[in-house]
Amino acid sequence: MRRFTREAGLWLLAIPILLWTLLPIYHIFLFSISSKDSAFSGALWPDKPTLRNFGTIVREEHFYLHHFWVQIWNSLWIAVAAGALTLAIATCAAFAISRLKVRGGRTVMNLALFTYFIPAAFLAIPMYKAMGAYELLNSRWSLVLAMVTLAAPYAIWVLKQASDKLPYELDEAARMDGATPLQLFRLVYLPLMTPSLVAIGTYALLLAWNEYLYAYLLLSHEQTITLAVALGHFISADDSPWELLMATGLVYALPPAAIYYAFRRYMVGGLTAGAVKA
Amino acid sequence: MAAVSFQELRKNFGSTQVLHGISLEIADGEFMVLVGPSGCGKSTLLRMLAGLEDITAGSIAIDDRVVNDLESKDRDIAMVFQSYALYPHMTVRDNMGFSLKLRKDKKTRIDERVARTAKILNLEPYLERYPRELSGGQRQRVAMGRAIVRDPKVFLFDEPLSNLDAKLRVAMRAEIKALHQRLQTTTVYVTHDQVEAMTMADRIAVMNEGRIEQLGAPLELYDRPANLFVAQFIGSPAMNVFEGILRDGAVEALGARWPAPKNKGIQGQPVRYGIRPEHLQPGRDGVPAEVVVVEPMGHETELLVRINDIDLIVVMHGRSAHAPGERIFLAPQAANAHLFDAASGRRI
Amino acid sequence: MIAVPGIALPRSRFAFKSSWQTWGAIMIAPYLLVFLAFVLYPVSYGLWLARDPASYARLFADPIFARTVVNTVVFLLIAVNLKFLLALWLSGFFVHERIWIRWLSIVFLLPWAVPSIPTIFSIRFMFNPEWGVINSVIFRLTAHDGPNWLNDPRIGLGLAMLTHIWKSLPFWTLILIAGRLAIPREQYEAASVDGASAWQKFRYVSWPSLRTLYLTSTILSMIWTLGDFNSVYLLTGGGPADLTHVLATLGIRYIRLDQVDLAMATIVCAMPLVLPLMWFMMKNLSRGDRQ
Ligand SMILES: Nc1ncnc2c1ncn2[C@@H]1O[C@H](COP(=O)(O)OP(=O)(O)O)[C@@H](O)[C@H]1O
Numbered sequence: 001m002r003r004f005t006r007e008a009g010l011w012l013l014a015i016p017i018l019l020w021t022l023l024p025i026y027h028i029f030l031f032s033i034s035s036k037d038s039a040f041s042g043a044l045w046p047d048k049p050t051l052r053n054f055g056t057i058v059r060e061e062h063f064y065l066h067h068f069w070v071q072i073w074n075s076l077w078i079a080v081a082a083g084a085l086t087l088a089i090a091t092c093a094a095f096a097i098s099r100l101k102v103r104g105g106r107t108v109m110n111l112a113l114f115t116y117f118i119p120a121a122f123l124a125i126p127m128y129k130a131m132g133a134y135e136l137l138n139s140r141w142s143l144v145l146a147m148v149t150l151a152a153p154y155a156i157w158v159l160k161q162a163s164d165k166l167p168y169e170l171d172e173a174a175r176m177d178g179a180t181p182l183q184l185f186r187l188v189y190l191p192l193m194t195p196s197l198v199a200i201g202t203y204a205l206l207l208a209w210n211e212y213l214y215a216y217l218l219l220s221h222e223q224t225i226t227l228a229v230a231l232g233h234f235i236s237a238d239d240s241p242w243e244l245l246m247a248t249g250l251v252y253a254l255p256p257a258a259i260y261y262a263f264r265r266y267m268v269g270g271l272t273a274g275a276v277k278a
Numbered sequence: 279m280a281a282v283s284f285q286e287l288r289k290n291f292g293s294t295q296v297l298h299g300i301s302l303e304i305a306d307g308e309f310m311v312l313v314g315p316s317g318c319g320k321s322t323l324l325r326m327l328a329g330l331e332d333i334t335a336g337s338i339a340i341d342d343r344v345v346n347d348l349e350s351k352d353r354d355i356a357m358v359f360q361s362y363a364l365y366p367h368m369t370v371r372d373n374m375g376f377s378l379k380l381r382k383d384k385k386t387r388i389d390e391r392v393a394r395t396a397k398i399l400n401l402e403p404y405l406e407r408y409p410r411e412l413s414g415g416q417r418q419r420v421a422m423g424r425a426i427v428r429d430p431k432v433f434l435f436d437e438p439l440s441n442l443d444a445k446l447r448v449a450m451r452a453e454i455k456a457l458h459q460r461l462q463t464t465t466v467y468v469t470h471d472q473v474e475a476m477t478m479a480d481r482i483a484v485m486n487e488g489r490i491e492q493l494g495a496p497l498e499l500y501d502r503p504a505n506l507f508v509a510q511f512i513g514s515p516a517m518n519v520f521e522g523i524l525r526d527g528a529v530e531a532l533g534a535r536w537p538a539p540k541n542k543g544i545q546g547q548p549v550r551y552g553i554r555p556e557h558l559q560p561g562r563d564g565v566p567a568e569v570v571v572v573e574p575m576g577h578e579t580e581l582l583v584r585i586n587d588i589d590l591i592v593v594m595h596g597r598s599a600h601a602p603g604e605r606i607f608l609a610p611q612a613a614n615a616h617l618f619d620a621a622s623g624r625r626i
Numbered sequence: 627m628i629a630v631p632g633i634a635l636p637r638s639r640f641a642f643k644s645s646w647q648t649w650g651a652i653m654i655a656p657y658l659l660v661f662l663a664f665v666l667y668p669v670s671y672g673l674w675l676a677r678d679p680a681s682y683a684r685l686f687a688d689p690i691f692a693r694t695v696v697n698t699v700v701f702l703l704i705a706v707n708l709k710f711l712l713a714l715w716l717s718g719f720f721v722h723e724r725i726w727i728r729w730l731s732i733v734f735l736l737p738w739a740v741p742s743i744p745t746i747f748s749i750r751f752m753f754n755p756e757w758g759v760i761n762s763v764i765f766r767l768t769a770h771d772g773p774n775w776l777n778d779p780r781i782g783l784g785l786a787m788l789t790h791i792w793k794s795l796p797f798w799t800l801i802l803i804a805g806r807l808a809i810p811r812e813q814y815e816a817a818s819v820d821g822a823s824a825w826q827k828f829r830y831v832s833w834p835s836l837r838t839l840y841l842t843s844t845i846l847s848m849i850w851t852l853g854d855f856n857s858v859y860l861l862t863g864g865g866p867a868d869l870t871h872v873l874a875t876l877g878i879r880y881i882r883l884d885q886v887d888l889a890m891a892t893i894v895c896a897m898p899l900v901l902p903l904m905w906f907m908m909k910n911l912s913r914g915d916r917q
Pocket residue numbers: 291296314315316317318319320321322323
């Protein structure tokens with residue numbers, strides 16, 4: 001009997017959790033398959049579900065969507081560039097700090113951690129001014145570099161933790177085998193770090209793809225903005241086409257969610273372990 | 279092949295000195311074992327020779343060439359680590375060929391040498407496996423293969439057997455020894471296990487607290503330990519040692535007179551009297567002792583006996599009819615006794 | 627210095643060490659450049675821009691500022707603590723070993739895995755007073771108009787907090803689940819044998835192990851919450867009448883109005899909140915790093 005009440009209690013808890021989690025997401029989905037007239041009916045399922053919204057997006061047939069393909073390309077370009085650059089910079093730094101024991105490595109690690117603990121929206125303001133000074137505003141590179149700045153500290157931290165776990169004798173053995181630092185890096189370190197590298201690359205990629213604030217500050221031209229900023233523009237007018245916004249939002253949200261779930265094993269294990277150490 | 283020479287070698291970690299001036303000559307083709315309790319500086323000495331630690335003072339020479347400032351890879355030495363340090367992402371073949379690949383040997387030559395080494399070590403069936411797919415003994419062999427394949431001037435081993443179980447350790451001990459007899463490469467072997475040292479070494483350097491206590495052939499150390507430390511470190515079970523006073527050719531200790539070698543020490547000198555367990559045999563007369571524990575091992579029997587509240591160990595060949603509580607008489611021979619100065623611990 | 631007989635050599639600098647140090651310097655340089663160019667220089671430049679006391683006078687004179695500070699503190703205290711109480715409670719739910727709970731936990735991660743913009747806009751539409759689904763339902767059930775939701779500053783801020791919680795609750799629940807799973811099962815079994823109730827098990831077994839993690843996580847979450855621009859900006863845009871701003875959105879608002887000195891002054895004013903939190907985290911992490 002006690003067992004039964006406990007199971008029932010668990011199930012009872014599951015319902016509000018499910019509702020709370022899914023309601024806003026289902027709402028997006030509902031709008032994106034509704035036609036303009038039926039979108040506001042308040043029904044749980046549209047009378048005539050339709051994929052017309054997606055057609056409109058693909059053909060760029062709305063004022064807000066005239067540059068859809070360019071913008072999604074920008075998002076992709078920036079995410080991939082930021083992911084790759086973060087990965088390269090952070091891997092080198094973690095290797096130098098953890099394996100080569102470079103002098104001052106601890107200090108650099110602390111500087112990185114310090115950066116990690118600056119609230120993102122606060123760093124955005126001076127960063128915006130600096131990008132202006134570097135004349136990078138409105139260039140994709142400004143967002144890429146900003147994202148690298150934000151992602152690298154955490155990336156270095158996690159990679160350093162992971163590489164500290166590799167036995168030091170491996171390096172010594174390689175050194176006695178005649179490996180130069182670069183050979184050690186390429187032939188021993190990188191292959192052994194692959195799982196962490198996948199996790200960190202994905203982390204940086206998703207961070208850049210999902211970023212709104214920095215993109216909104218640093219990019220303003222219709223041809224250079226990312227899809228995230230373009231979505232923000234929908235809200236500027238009261239009569240914005242909600243069903244198109246939601247459909248575009250769904251298109252925008254699907255890739256990161258898919259990547260996230262594909263790499264969940266790496267992400268959850270690797271990243272949460274490094275995120276907060278008790 | 280090469281001779282190795284340490285001259286007044288010192289090592290500091292920060293402000294603490296862990297090696298206090300080590301001088302040691304290792305002959306070409308010799309199997310030298312560095313043995314000592316954990317923390318005495320064996321690994322540090324070996325790693326300085328390997329080029330993994332820098333040298334605070336003194337010098338190391340290989341074949342008369344001072345290598346202090348040479349990188350590891352230019353010293354032409356190979357090392358087997360305690361943890362094996364195999365590359366987990368490479369097959370046995372790649373692990374063994376890695377150093378050759380780095381020095382840009384031709385592929386055919388690498389294959390040929392790896393094959394030859396694998397044959398010596400019976401690793402041929404495992405060449406395509408990864409380290410995680412091997413047993414402890416096989417990993418150990420791969421680690422040795424990685425060293426052999428380079429045909430270096432000197433082999434270094436740092437406690438290579440301590441991760442193996444007791445049975446495998448004995449087997450590998452013989453294998454390493456046989457390998458050395460076959461290759462005749464100068465070898466420096468570090469261990470804390472005196473049995474390993476005794477069974478494998480041409481010569482042993484017994485180390486303690488950053489110093490070499492004694493250097494010599496295994497049985498030389500066993501028969502003529504230079505001081506109390508070596509006397510008690512070498513041999514198992516350890517030598518019985520107790521305090522006494524030298525008087526009229528015998529040592530007065532534990533309320534009895536113990537025969538001592540002639541013409542040693544001075545009358546009335548306080549000494550430590552040492553006698554190995556197998557030299558302390560029960561007889562018809564001698565020093566009375568009480569049997570406390572009997573430990574039969576089959577081929578021999580260990581007795582724990584008590585004299586004046588001091589416990590001594592007696593090892594008897596074969597089986598023994600003694601029982602706990604029994605009184606026996608111990609009659610050591612003067613020739614087997616070791617005398618050490620009570621103050622300095624040095625052999626008299 | 628002890629005299630060294632034999633082949634006396636000057637104290638040697640290891641050749642490999644210098645080549646390895648050189649490579650170390652080369653490999654750490656890219657990050658150092660990023661740090662100098664995009665953290666150190668901007669921050670110093672920004673602080674230099676914020677040096678004029680007149681900016682602070684103007685900032686304090688701005689009627690929104692005081693309200694923003696209050697909003698920020700309320701946001702921080704209520705949203706973060708509520709989120710962590712929920713996360714603590716939910717982590718206790720999700721550690722039950724049932725296959726359906728595993729599936730539920732995967733769904734539960736969605737808010738974290740999906741980008742903010744579409745979901746926050748979705749919430750914004752749900753709460754639209756005229757066409758939103760919430761008020762439609764209320765009207766259908768009660769035949770009365772629902773509240774004005776986002777047009778009411780208090781409700782607006784409350785909804786921004788809920789949005790923030792919705793988005794980041796999964797992540798912190800996950801962290802606390804990991805913390806709970808790290809507690810050896812024997813401890814619970816021993817407590818059961820001793821006749822502990824569910825509450826006592828939490829109080830005497832779970833909580834002592836989770837306490838540090840809970841505290842560190844709360845502090846880190848506070849830092850991130852201070853930097854959370856999206857939950858407020860995308861939901862209310864700071865409105866109505868700029869009454870739901872927090873420091874993060876206020877700073878950005880000044881930037882958009884081209885008042886950089888005010889924007890920087892806003893950040894400087896947030897420092898008393900931020901610095902202790904940062905100090906706590908730095909201390910904590912570098913300690914964990916050393917062991
Ligand atoms: N990297 C190091 N830093 C500081 N002290 C060290 C270091 N390596 C070894 N030591 C110290 O030097 C002494 C000798 O160590 P080691 O050579 O490893 O001993 P052994 O191999 O004989 O057990 C020990 O007291 C050890 O604590």
